[in-house]
Amino acid sequence: xxxxxxxxxxxxxxxxxxxxxxxxxxxxxxxxxxxxxxxxxxxxxxxxxxxxxxxxxxxxxxxxxxxxxxxxxxxxxxxxxxxxxxxxxxxxxxxxxxxxxxxxxxxxxxxxxxxxxxxxxxxxxxxxxxxxxxxxxxxxxxxxxxxxxxxxxxxxxxxxxxxxxxxxxxxxxxxxxxxxxxxxxxxxxxxxxxxxxxxxxxxxxxxxx
Amino acid sequence: xxxxxxxxxxxxxxxxxxxxxxxxxxxxxxxxxxxxxxxxxxxxxxxxxxxxxxxxxxxxxxxxxxxxxxxxxxxxxxxxxxxxxxxxxxxxxxxxxxxxxxxxxxxxxxxxxxxxxxxxxxxxxxxxxxxxxxxxxxxxxxxxxxxxxxxxxxxxxxxxxxxxxxxxxxxxxxxxxxxxxxxxxxxxxxxxxxxxxxxxxxxxxxxxxxxxxxxxxxxxxxxxxxxxxxxxxxxxxxxxxxxxxxxxxxxxxxxxxxxxxxxxx
Numbered sequence: 284x285x286x287x288x289x290x291x292x293x294x295x296x297x298x299x300x301x302x303x304x305x306x307x308x309x310x311x312x313x314x315x316x317x318x319x320x321x322x323x324x325x326x327x328x329x330x331x332x333x334x335x336x337x338x339x340x341x342x343x344x345x346x347x348x349x350x351x352x353x354x355x356x357x358x359x360x361x362x363x364x365x366x367x368x369x370x371x372x373x374x375x376x377x378x379x380x381x382x383x384x385x386x387x388x389x390x391x392x393x394x395x396x397x398x399x400x401x402x403x404x405x406x407x408x409x410x411x412x413x414x415x416x417x418x419x420x421x422x423x424x425x426x427x428x429x430x431x432x433x434x435x436x437x438x439x440x441x442x443x444x445x446x447x448x449x450x451x452x453x454x455x456x457x458x459x460x461x462x463x464x465x466x467x468x469x470x471x472x473x474x475x476x477x478x479x480x481x482x483x484x485x486x487x488x489x490x491x492x
Numbered sequence: 493x494x495x496x497x498x499x500x501x502x503x504x505x506x507x508x509x510x511x512x513x514x515x516x517x518x519x520x521x522x523x524x525x526x527x528x529x530x531x532x533x534x535x536x537x538x539x540x541x542x543x544x545x546x547x548x549x550x551x552x553x554x555x556x557x558x559x560x561x562x563x564x565x566x567x568x569x570x571x572x573x574x575x576x577x578x579x580x581x582x583x584x585x586x587x588x589x590x591x592x593x594x595x596x597x598x599x600x601x602x603x604x605x606x607x608x609x610x611x612x613x614x615x616x617x618x619x620x621x622x623x624x625x626x627x628x629x630x631x632x633x634x635x636x637x638x639x640x641x642x643x644x645x646x647x648x649x650x651x652x653x654x655x656x657x658x659x660x661x662x663x664x665x666x667x668x669x670x671x672x673x674x675x676x677x678x679x680x681x682x683x684x685x686x687x688x689x690x691x692x693x694x695x696x697x698x699x700x701x702x703x704x705x706x707x708x709x710x711x712x713x714x715x716x717x718x719x720x721x722x723x724x725x726x727x728x729x730x731x732x733x734x735x736x737x738x739x740x741x742x743x744x745x746x747x748x749x750x751x752x753x754x755x756x757x
Contacts (some may be wrong), residue, residue, distance in 0.1 A: 319536075326528065332517070334524075339511055348520075352528045356535050430514070433507055452508040483504045491502050 304370035311371055314362050316447040322362070326355055329372065333379045334455060340383045340442075342434045350386055354379035367461060371402060376456075378466045380446060387442050436486035440479055441472040447472055707751045 307328075313321040334353055338347035357378050358365075364438045365374055437445055446465060450456045451472075458476075465472070484491060516524075747754040 326525075330521070330524065334516070335512070338514070344516065344520075348524055348527075352524070352531055355528060356531050359532060360535055426510075429507070430510065433511065448508070452505060453511050480504050483508075487504065487507060490507060491504065 300370065300372075304372065305373035306328070306343070308367045311365055311367075314359075315365075322359055325358075325371065325375075329375055330355070332423050333375060336376065336449060337379055337383050338455055339453050340380075340440055340445060341387065343345060346386065350383050351379065355381050357382065373460060373463050376450075376460075380450075380464055384442055384446070432487060432490070436483050439486065440482060447475040448483070451476055456482040 307325065310321050310324055314325075330351065334347055334351045336349045337354070338344065342349050342351070354375065358375050361378075365371065437448075440448070443465070447461060448462045450464065451458070456464070458472045461472045462469045
């Protein structure tokens with residue numbers, strides 16, 4: 284492995300992530316030793332995050348569910364080839380993202396949304412307060428419209444730009460981690476991120492003020 | 493959308509954060525887990541094909557790629573360097589007749605010397621390469637002629653040479669010699685022996701079949717071992733031939749058919 288890459292990753296990964304990666308690796312070792320049930324821990328831990336990435340890339344709930352399951356199956360089948368060179372989380376993301384990109388390339392012309400409802404929470408409330416009149420009667424309808432417009436704008440982005448902005452803005456991965464997942468340089472990640480944001484600003488200018 | 497002067501600024505990042513709230517319900521995860529369990533069990537039972545493992549192995553060992561490519565190129569170069577079309581054709585013939593190929597070495601040994609004994613020393617009809625091949629054998633032919641003669645062919649001493657035929661004819665009829673027919677006759681005989689030269693070539697190149705060797709030996713016999721009454725018969729025939737004015741007609745009367753030579757009178 285390239286030494287510069289190892290060094291970059293070492294200084295970029297936070298201590299929390301390192302602890303998490305070590306914990307994951309011990310579980311992976313147990314699975315590799317034949318304790319198949321231990322893999323369920325990893326599934327429960329990462330299923331929502333993996334699903335979130337795939338869902339935001341496809342904007343289709345059913346496809347996202349299938350692709351997430353496939354990613355876990357592939358990871359399970361290839362678990363013996365995992366030697367801890369990267370964190371399990373990054374490795375799993377890589378599998379999921381690659382499967383999703385292949386799926387999107389295969390079905391380039393097929394676009395139909397199947398969106399999840401926005402769950403009630405702090406983020407939703409705060410954003411709704413900032414975007415809409417608090418006493419507005421059709422607040423939920425407006426939020427639904429905004430969600431659709433946002434997904435439309437996301438789907439207009441290229442697959443690579445969509446992946447970068449999903450991993451960075453929605454899943455909170457660092458530039459280094461995205462570069463590892465996407466097999467490209469950090470500079471490329473930053474450049475794609477910048478372009479994607481500019482594009483979304485243009486598309487959603489109606490809601491930005 | 494209504495603008496409000498007191499509303500805080502909204503950015504793209506804020507909008508994208510809204511997507512974090514797009515989460516499936518609890519029932520969805522129950523179904524997800526059941527389906528995943530089924531798929532996992534299927535994957536456990538399903539054996540991966542061998543070529544997938546090979547592909548993974550090759551993908552991991554990247555050094556194998558240039559190594560394999562070099563090996564393929566080397567094999568190609570070596571095979572091109574040592575490829576001999578003549579050998580390939582011979583091998584193809586042997587494959588077409590495997591029984592004959594098996595009998596080849598046994599049959600070839602006795603017949604080739606017999607054919608070379610039948611050939612004159614200054615025979616130019618045989619290609620130089622064949623002559624070279626026969627040279628060591630024909631060098632000590634006089635000594636080894638008796639042991640190399642095939643079972644079907646008579647010994648050289650028993651054969652009646654052309655010269656003796658001509659001598660007999662001349663002795664019986666001196667006019668025959670004076671008319672110059674003698675020379676013409678033996679010129680004709682020489683022409684008749686032309687197919688024999690061809691057969692000698694064949695035997696010297698490859699006498700692979702025992703049947704062919706036997707037939708060639710018999711064919712040679714017919715020319716070189718005529719019956720004892722041959723001079724009389726020849727004389728009668730020649731007398732008859734003298735009446736023929738058309739010289740070319742004589743050649744058309746000589747027929748070569750398979751292993752037989754026919755003369756039409």
